[in-house]
Amino acid sequence: MKINTTTTISRRAIVFIITTLLFSQAWAQEKLTFTHQDTLRGSVTPERAWWDLTHYHLDVRVNPTEKSIKGVNTISYRVLQTEKIMQIDLQQPLNIEKVTQNGKSLNFRRDGNAFFITLNEPQQPGTFQKVEVYYGGIPQVSANPPWSGGVTWQKDKKGNPFVATSCQGDGASLWWPCKDHMYDEPDSMQISVTVPQNLIDVSNGRLRKVVQNNDGTKTFHWFVTNPINNYGVNVNIGDYVNFFEKFKGEKGTLDCNYYVLREDLEKAKKQFKEVPRMLQAFEHWFGPYPFYEDSYKLVQVPYLGMEHQSSVTYGNKFENGYLGKDLSGSGWGLKFDFIIVHESGHEWFANNITYKDIADMWIHESFTAYSENLFLDYHFGKKASSEYVIGTRKNIKNDRPIVGYYDVNYSGSGDMYYKGANMLHTLRQIVNNDEKWRSILRGLNKEFYHQTVTAAQIENYLSKQIGRDLSGFFQQYLRDVRIPQFEYQLRNNELTYRWANSVANFNIPVKVYLNNQEKWLEPTTTWQELPNVPANATVQVDSNFYVTAPQNNVK
Numbered sequence: 001m002k003i004n005t006t007t008t009i010s011r012r013a014i015v016f017i018i019t020t021l022l023f024s025q026a027w028a029q030e031k032l033t034f035t036h037q038d039t040l041r042g043s044v045t046p047e048r049a050w051w052d053l054t055h056y057h058l059d060v061r062v063n064p065t066e067k068s069i070k071g072v073n074t075i076s077y078r079v080l081q082t083e084k085i086m087q088i089d090l091q092q093p094l095n096i097e098k099v100t101q102n103g104k105s106l107n108f109r110r111d112g113n114a115f116f117i118t119l120n121e122p123q124q125p126g127t128f129q130k131v132e133v134y135y136g137g138i139p140q141v142s143a144n145p146p147w148s149g150g151v152t153w154q155k156d157k158k159g160n161p162f163v164a165t166s167c168q169g170d171g172a173s174l175w176w177p178c179k180d181h182m183y184d185e186p187d188s189m190q191i192s193v194t195v196p197q198n199l200i201d202v203s204n205g206r207l208r209k210v211v212q213n214n215d216g217t218k219t220f221h222w223f224v225t226n227p228i229n230n231y232g233v234n235v236n237i238g239d240y241v242n243f244f245e246k247f248k249g250e251k252g253t254l255d256c257n258y259y260v261l262r263e264d265l266e267k268a269k270k271q272f273k274e275v276p277r278m279l280q281a282f283e284h285w286f287g288p289y290p291f292y293e294d295s296y297k298l299v300q301v302p303y304l305g306m307e308h309q310s311s312v313t314y315g316n317k318f319e320n321g322y323l324g325k326d327l328s329g330s331g332w333g334l335k336f337d338f339i340i341v342h343e344s345g346h347e348w349f350a351n352n353i354t355y356k357d358i359a360d361m362w363i364h365e366s367f368t369a370y371s372e373n374l375f376l377d378y379h380f381g382k383k384a385s386s387e388y389v390i391g392t393r394k395n396i397k398n399d400r401p402i403v404g405y406y407d408v409n410y411s412g413s414g415d416m417y418y419k420g421a422n423m424l425h426t427l428r429q430i431v432n433n434d435e436k437w438r439s440i441l442r443g444l445n446k447e448f449y450h451q452t453v454t455a456a457q458i459e460n461y462l463s464k465q466i467g468r469d470l471s472g473f474f475q476q477y478l479r480d481v482r483i484p485q486f487e488y489q490l491r492n493n494e495l496t497y498r499w500a501n502s503v504a505n506f507n508i509p510v511k512v513y514l515n516n517q518e519k520w521l522e523p524t525t526t527w528q529e530l531p532n533v534p535a536n537a538t539v540q541v542d543s544n545f546y547v548t549a550p551q552n553n554v555k
Helices: 011-031 036-042 262-271 274-286 338-345 362-380 382-395 418-431 434-447 455-466 471-479
Strands: 051-063 068-079 085-089 095-101 107-111 114-118 128-137 150-155 161-166 188-196 200-202 206-212 217-224 236-238 240-249 252-261 296-300 312-314 353-355 451-453 485-491 494-500 510-514 517-521 528-531 539-541
Touching: 036 085, 036 114, 085 128, 095 107, 095 114, 188 200, 200 217, 236 252, 240 262, 240 274, 240 296, 252 262, 252 274, 274 296, 274 338, 274 362, 274 434, 296 338, 312 338, 338 362, 353 362, 362 382, 362 418, 362 455, 382 418, 418 434, 418 455, 418 471, 434 455, 451 455, 455 471, 485 539
Parallel strands: 051 188, 252 296, 296 312, 353 451
Antiparallel strands: 051 068, 068 128, 085 114, 095 128, 107 114, 150 161, 161 236, 188 217, 200 236, 206 217, 240 252, 485 494, 494 528, 510 517, 510 539
């Protein structure tokens, strides 16, 4: 993915940035200390900034017996500025053994998980170059996949190796050397994985060929024709069987391939009927599946699941819900397979639209958590959709802001899921026009197709399309932990009302029911008046808004 080197910042964006920095700095001083390694991992260092990543060819040999990895990543890039030091990331205990360019070895030094390579060839702006990075070792084992990164080494019921990678947050450099920052993606990628003869590797994109080697192994060559983020790259190894179907979608025929362990084939054939239902709903709401060229795959793995691009991984035990549970408590969560729907939703929000900095991880998780109730909306109706997303509010902690800290690889609160989904559900109410809301969601995926983005870009786009200044709205829900309160008083046939427990510029409209009659109000943080209201009127805020309206406000 090309780097956008020209950025226009509006006055509102500048105010937003300053406010966020002041808030973040105050919180950081109180609770957190970041290290030199955090900065090397989380920022666009000078050693990253001067070159634009264009292509990876990751060629790796996986040895399940030794639980080791050995290989080479050929990194192709375009020179943006004349420099000679390149940063490549690889986390311990793995080690870079050699780096070459044009057949000549290069010197490099290690600083924790970052390697700084000194290039000998002239790096002329506009030219295309490549380096080969040889590496190996025993990678970190994931202690709790997919929440902790690394490799999962397990066996199936027959004793065959069952291996998978997962690395969001901790970084792809846990298992392969790369430019491990989300702002820059390759335009395409080849993934070649060598495994024991009796096993199959499934990775991203389309399988181009399988080569039989003379040492009891096979090499699977996969090719991704679209930009792909680092953590979206995966290796899945097992005694897989494959079945497939073709989905008639908005852009034509989408190839859907499913890889599962032999003993689970019949269960998978039944459960994976969820995939076309998911695609129907999400193409309706978000637009065409973003990777027709690379196909859609659902791959069984020895952990719960993950949104690896065009190679979505699955471990939900072939049950509806989240491991058989309804996270909303509404009953609607058992109407669909949570992992198939949620992780596939990330194809639009994470793999198509990708955050530049993990501090904005809410762009991935809030929209994708929200996609669950849009799936329900499409198949079961608006009431089911609302009941589900409102039900997930019981999981919100309001412990810290949803936005994290920039340039240090630090994400925000886990509330980015359920609070984020309810924030977007509230925004749908503000739009108050479902076809317009649908066009905005589809427009997001078209406007930022295959791009890495900032929070400001997404927020500004939504403000522009909705036609109102949403800076206070996003400040409240993304960068504050308070739930806004609709305060009101009834006195002398007059309703007075305002927003409280909120940021100063929080000013969204709200739907209320006065004596069960719908009424739209435009509260601000100062008291406003509505005359000619019966003295004994009942006041109820529409529950689709993620706000509170304490009963003791009635006087």
